[in-house]
Amino acid sequence: MTETALGTTAICQVALVVKDVEKTAAAYAEVLGLPMPEIRVTGPEDETGIRYMGAPTEGRARLAFFDTGSVRLELIEPVSGPSVWLRHLKSHGEGVHHIAFRVPDMDRALAHASDKGLPAIQTGAFPGGCYAYLDSEPKLKVMLELLASKDA
Amino acid sequence: MTETALGTTAICQVALVVKDVEKTAAAYAEVLGLPMPEIRVTGPEDETGIRYMGAPTEGRARLAFFDTGSVRLELIEPVSGPSVWLRHLKSHGEGVHHIAFRVPDMDRALAHASDKGLPAIQTGAFPGGCYAYLDSEPKLKVMLELLASKDA
Numbered sequence: 001m002t003e004t005a006l007g008t009t010a011i012c013q014v015a016l017v018v019k020d021v022e023k024t025a026a027a028y029a030e031v032l033g034l035p036m037p038e039i040r041v042t043g044p045e046d047e048t049g050i051r052y053m054g055a056p057t058e059g060r061a062r063l064a065f066f067d068t069g070s071v072r073l074e075l076i077e078p079v080s081g082p083s084v085w086l087r088h089l090k091s092h093g094e095g096v097h098h099i100a101f102r103v104p105d106m107d108r109a110l111a112h113a114s115d116k117g118l119p120a121i122q123t124g125a126f127p128g129g130c131y132a133y134l135d136s137e138p139k140l141k142v143m144l145e146l147l148a149s150k151d152a
Numbered sequence: 153m154t155e156t157a158l159g160t161t162a163i164c165q166v167a168l169v170v171k172d173v174e175k176t177a178a179a180y181a182e183v184l185g186l187p188m189p190e191i192r193v194t195g196p197e198d199e200t201g202i203r204y205m206g207a208p209t210e211g212r213a214r215l216a217f218f219d220t221g222s223v224r225l226e227l228i229e230p231v232s233g234p235s236v237w238l239r240h241l242k243s244h245g246e247g248v249h250h251i252a253f254r255v256p257d258m259d260r261a262l263a264h265a266s267d268k269g270l271p272a273i274q275t276g277a278f279p280g281g282c283y284a285y286l287d288s289e290p291k292l293k294v295m296l297e298l299l300a301s302k303d304a
Contacts, residue, residue: 005184005185006183006184006185008221009184009185009186009218009219009220009221010220010221010222011166011220011221011223011225012221014163014166014248014251016293016294018293024291024292024293027291027292028292030268031158031265031268031270031288031291031292031296032157032158032161033157033158033161034161066161067161068161068162068163069160069161069162069163069164069222069223070162070221070222070223071163071221071222071223073163073251092244092247094293095244095247095248095289095293095294096166096247096248096251096293096294099166099225099248113183116182116183118183136183137247139176139179139183140176140179140180140183141168141170141176141246141247141248142168142247142248144183
């Protein structure tokens with residue numbers, strides 16, 4: 001790790017935005033020979049502290065995860081907005097939404113990203129950790145997500 | 153591995169189609185703190201046996217790879233066509249083009265995929281192995297690539 005890097009170079013997650021998480025999860029389960037995953041729902045703003053473009057949002061999503069080696073495959077069905085998920089579905093349609101890196105120090109990683117011209121566009125928490133989506137599409141052609149554990 | 157599965161569930165590669173591989177590779181190198189990778193060019197059809205939609209093609213691309221944990225990040229700049237790469241750039245613009253799985257038995261994996269409604273749309277070889285892109289976007293919302301080593 002250099003002083004100016006994110007603290008990791010390992011992709012830990014690939015995530016897609018989809019219209020129907022059950023339907024797409026069932027298709028992956030069939031092709032990969034994996035069990036159908038549980039569908040989870042992101043918590044409300046008063047639990048997650050979600051911020052989109054700097055303001056609290058009602059944006060929520062339904063999620064499914066597959067363990068596909070050392071990276072997890074995440075399927076995201078936006079159910080309300082505004083959010084980066086719903087924006088992506090409207091502007092790009094279904095498809096890959098982000099790739100994620102698990103960072104050891106979120107504040108430091110965010111400072112590095114901002115210094116490289118990649119400010120956070122949506123942030124929030126989930127049980128066990130927090131995340132930040134970076135406005136990285138113009139430079140990197142895909143959105144990056146930073147993930148950190150609460151205890152890290 | 154079940155009789156009907158691909159033979160792996162581990163994602164080994166995430167690949168993006170880009171317009172300028174040097175420019176985007178430089179941006180990733182800066183953000184991730186990694187060295188600038190060598191740019192490679194796919195071989196001509198008489199070397200790679202590339203087939204697109206069932207026919208030989210002049211489609212070629214310039215490639216850059218980053219080792220990002222157990223998955224490789226691939227950047228693909230189409231330089232001629234037709235190919236799945238150029239088609240993606242025209243229809244979707246820059247962004248994630250495919251996720252890849254390294255299969256132990258290409259023929260068996262292709263038979264499984266075809267049985268699940270995912271026929272190969274482009275195939276070819278590269279030094280050390282061969283690949284097949286599956287027509288998986290309608291069902292899985294992203295293109296899958298199967299990779300196999302020549303000796304496997």
